[in-house]
Amino acid sequence: MTRPMRYATRQRGIAAVEFALILPILLMLLFGMIDAGRALQANIIMVNIGREGANMVARGNTPLETGSQDIIYMLMASAPPLDVNKRGMVYITRVMGVTSGGVSRSVVLDQYRWDDAARGLGYRFSKYEPASKVYGCTAWNAAACTSISSKTRPATTIMSGKLADGEVVHVVETFYDFDMLVADKFNVSAFGPDLYSMTIF
Template identity: 65%
Template sequence: MTHNEVERTVATVPKSCDRQRGVAAVELALLLPMLVILALCAIDGARALQANIIITNIGREGANLAARGSIDLEDGSQDIIYAVMASAPPLNVNQQGMMYITRVMGVGTTRSVVLDQYRWDDAARNLGARKSTYQPTSRIYACGAWNSAGKCTSISTTSRPTAAVLTGKLDDGEIVYVVETFYKFDMLVNAFSFGKDSALPVFGPDLYSMSVF
């Protein structure tokens, strides 16, 4: 190889390296937004899974406590709710959570009726001068009026509303306690709201759990 050929070879190396670095920079610029979105989605999924596990566990514990029969729901429903909600951190259930306890009884073999229903009392959920505005509706029975103790007052002994979710699933006279737990989940990537419009969403802005004992 002559001296001139060596010089030409050496001169072309830096240009080739610069060109490769430029291509790599362009590829990184194109891929980086997608990588960031994928990372945020993975984080969202992990956070939603953790939150869903927590609300499922506290719902089961609430149903277990209510079904034991040692606590009168008329006076003790709020004690049960506060006890299980106290184990919910790191979730901010005071501002973004709700729980319903509903007693349902089977009538015949084709109908289930609501005996009574209780919710987390708004007045008792005060944080200083601020109240939670998160008020999802129970999927067992949508009560229209509540007293100061968190009991539904629109259910009468002469006209029991039907619990469609449990219709045909209870024996005649069988009584079960249904605990519903809701949590308003703050997503990092709001464009990916899986299950947002489904009947029982798992991942999305509103997490839901139903436990029956």
């Protein structure tokens, strides 16, 4: 009678030790799956925002010179549950094809970004301002890039050689500083830190 009871007690003790050893791995897998789901959701939201923004800009109902912030604000208002005010950024860039000497290239006409005033950010907040991958503007006047002039149109690799002379496309870039629960702690950057989407219309 005593031997089976000791055996059963020992088996329960071994099972408890095995469970204690496996539990951290199971928890890491669980939180990793939650992280991946959150990252996928955030990425889908930012891609959809970029597509909708390019569609709105290309329709031409709102001039970018005066209405870029209105367009961006409408897009970002549809971004919850993401905290885009502090962790998001949008760039709208107009790119035109230019042909000279039989060679066609793409140049930047103008560029706009989400202004801090529209985001409700003051200098007391840390600003999230990743650089555009279409054109790195060096001087900003609130939301408009001022380093582009009609005399010096900077070249870009976007649609280079694919646009007819005078053809214009709109490029909308969306960025989101995604904060992962587990991966950031272990220096795994599969989804971040910047989620990025580019839509050309």
